[in-house]
Amino acid sequence: MEERFSKIIVKVGDITKEDADAIVNAANSSLLGGGGVDGAIHRAAGPDLLTECAGLGGCPAGEAKTTKGYRLPAEYVIHTVGPIWRGGGRGEEKTLENAYRNSLLEAVRVGAKTVAFPAISTGVYRFPPQRAAEIAVSTVAEFLGEHPEIEQIRLVCFSQESKEYHEAALRSLAGRQGSVD
Numbered sequence: 001m002e003e004r005f006s007k008i009i010v011k012v013g014d015i016t017k018e019d020a021d022a023i024v025n026a027a028n029s030s031l032l033g034g035g036g037v038d039g040a041i042h043r044a045a046g047p048d049l050l051t052e053c054a055g056l057g058g059c060p061a062g063e064a065k066t067t068k069g070y071r072l073p074a075e076y077v078i079h080t081v082g083p084i085w086r087g088g089g090r091g092e093e094k095t096l097e098n099a100y101r102n103s104l105l106e107a108v109r110v111g112a113k114t115v116a117f118p119a120i121s122t123g124v125y126r127f128p129p130q131r132a133a134e135i136a137v138s139t140v141a142e143f144l145g146e147h148p149e150i151e152q153i154r155l156v157c158f159s160q161e162s163k164e165y166h167e168a169a170l171r172s173l174a175g176r177q178g179s180v181d
């Protein structure tokens with residue numbers, strides 16, 4: 001398999017436990033905390049994370065901003081905001097792609113070489129999880145092709161079903177690229 005695909009790890013886990021250089025938070029545009037993975041990250045990082053987030057002035061959907069990781073094993077938290085699914089006709093797919101891509105640009109900017117992502121938008125924001133997994137895998141694979149300095153991207157799924165969607169997307173993409181490269 002091409003090297004960039006072998007840099008993508010798909011696993012089931014709790015992202016707050018990941019010892020990556022940076023973990024990505026599926027936040028909302030206020031960046032002031034919430035439920036789901038956002039709540040878990042704030043609980044594990046401690047209150048200093050909220051204090052730093054409060055000074056960032058929010059974040060539009062598809063963009064990303066970085067803070068320190070405080071009590072987390074990760075050095076940085078990259079906060080991104082995925083799209084709220086409203087049927088697919090409002091640019092949701094492009095916004096999700098932008099959330100992955102801009103998070104990775106933040107990782108490059110701060111020098112993070114290992115980055116862990118949750119399945120952005122697939123919880124409270126209701127993005128269909130199979131399509132979200134395809135976008136996650138294709139966007140991070142493309143980015144790895146452009147940025148060899150990133151050593152590993154972990155797609156940390158919260159269920160076995162989510163893991164299977166990501167694995168299938170990775171197999172399908174690696175198979176397709178393998179036949180043309």
Ligand code: AR6
Pocket residue numbers: 013014015016026027028033034035036037038039040082118119120121122123124125126127156157158159162
């Ligand atoms: N580790 C990894 N994945 C997790 C964890 C965890 N500890 N906890 C949940 N997930 P969601 P969204 C999964 O709802 O859809 C917040 O309130 C979860 O199973 O956290 O982008 C924000 O403040 C799902 O697959 O994020 C926003 O208001 C994925 O993480 C809103 O939710 C994303 O689910 C963002 O919604």
